[in-house]
Amino acid sequence: MDSSASELIVHDFQPFFKVYKDGRIERYMVSNYAPPGFDPKTEVQSKDVAISAESNVSARIFLPKVTGRPDRKFPLLVHYHGGGFCGGSAFGSICHSFLNTFVSMANVVAVSVDYRLAPEHPLPIAYDDAWLGLQWVVSHANGHGPDPWLNEHVDFSKVFLAGESAGANIAHDVALRASVTRLDDGVKIVGLLLVHPFFGRKEPDEMYKYLCPTSSGSDDDPRLNPGVDPRLPKLCCERVLVCVAEKDWLRDRGKGYYDSLVNSGWGGVAEFVETQDADHCFFLFDPSHHKAEPLRRKFASFINDD
Template sequence: MVQEKKLVQNVSGWLRIYDDGSVDRTWTGPPEAKFMAEPVPPHEEFIDGVATRDITVAESNRSVRLYLPEITSADKEKLPVVVHFQGGGFCISEPDWFMYYNMYTRFARAARFICVSPFLRCAPEHRLPAAIEDGFSTLLWLQSVAKGESKELWLEKHADFSRVFLIGDSSGGNVVHEVAALAAIPVHPGFLRSTRSKSELEKPQSPFLTLDMLDNFLALALPVGSTKDHPITCPMGEAAPPLSGLKLPPFLVCLAEMDLIWDTEMEYYEAMKKANHDVELFVSKGMTHSFYLNKIAVDMDPNTAAETEALIARVKEFIEKH
């Protein structure tokens, strides 16, 4: 008789862990939102002005998704490259999920860049710093393509490797800080402390960020025995290297006014300013964590749609400036 496995942990409908160590990331929240966490197959033909391709990087044996906007007569030069690191508390999400496909096809089309989005390894099967290592290996691979040591036709033909930007949302923003190369855009980065902040206690939870996710995803992702004060989750803390001693690129920190972790995100921004780094701030008024990934809200609520467009425009401005 086969013994039925038992559920050990369930995190906000996004992730379940069983007593045999297996992990299930099937969305169990409202069924009308399930489509946002389903993969979109790659298509090398241009659909709504963007083509996508999945490739395997031989050096790391990791997959990377590329988003290429259709080249037009208005593109006088090769396009900048934006390396995107997905969020999800280091435990869930993939760059081919619809929520990212929808957002990064819009980004690539509007801001005129090639998006390179690696499939970062997820915890708890792969605890940190696995995702950081995957992000850094993606930069090394881009460098090898730029030098002609590796082949990727879209990048060789259309990419301007002198303009490489890093962008990451939520925990992907933490990856941005760790692997920053030329210019970086953390969007609603998951910077925290072990003690609850005022915003965590007072601001609204959403399907994209609950206190349950904050606590449990990071407990599963961080090295065993670590707390949220770890340098990856708290780069402005005492356990992290002093920000003043780091050689960092220009940063655009994008925050949401009603984000649960607003206080510690702002603490990071203020610490970067105090350390005399080139850092800019953009705030989406009245919005919650990762609001722009919620296609239902973007389609149905004019304010969410407007703030999403404003975010895209600000990222585009930052890329053009640098």
């Protein structure tokens, strides 16, 4: 093969990845790995666990400081990272730093599921991995699951699903599956936290079409436009928090999701929060931003609001 031909770029989806004529994928951004362990600043412990050896799905668990009562039970946050379905990692430094801080602030146990990435693993594989992750987590509800932290320290009547950007889209999809599939007894998904969520529009999203060959990439796909999904009124949780940022190109899509939900006949309570003069996932990329702390506290109050 002509080497110059093999270097020809046939797709360029900045800022995520480009595809060469010979099929090679080159990402513009690669997550920096952060090892698990004890974080002295927050006193949060973390460790990595295998969920499925067959599909290579894994997760990182975060445990807040346990004082006085070693048998204390915490709410559970099941988290799905962002990255356009093709980047990011539960083991990356951005995700690790955020969850250390948030787990300490909110006093929750968090499980961040590391789903397989497109395009090497085309969608809907990531959605299926995310669902598998939730099933693995709730298998601990009887106290006899494979991980002792989840057996001993989680109140499974207070489960929250969360994600940012593409991860918010995935979290919503998992919530819809849980709405029509019975989970273990004692498991209750109380809330859904969607931060700067990625949803669709009328015009096809060419990158999403490439990542998910079975999708049109436009709003006739229920995963991109939940408003056309007949399951939406049955959404399993009782509370939803949708957060957007004023300068985010996804801002209107998040607002569209909120409007579709509240007008669907769903019986829960939804809240819409917009951060003014802020861009996409600013609280992750710039944790010291003066508006990041108030937003994290809003997340925490959503989880701890009884």
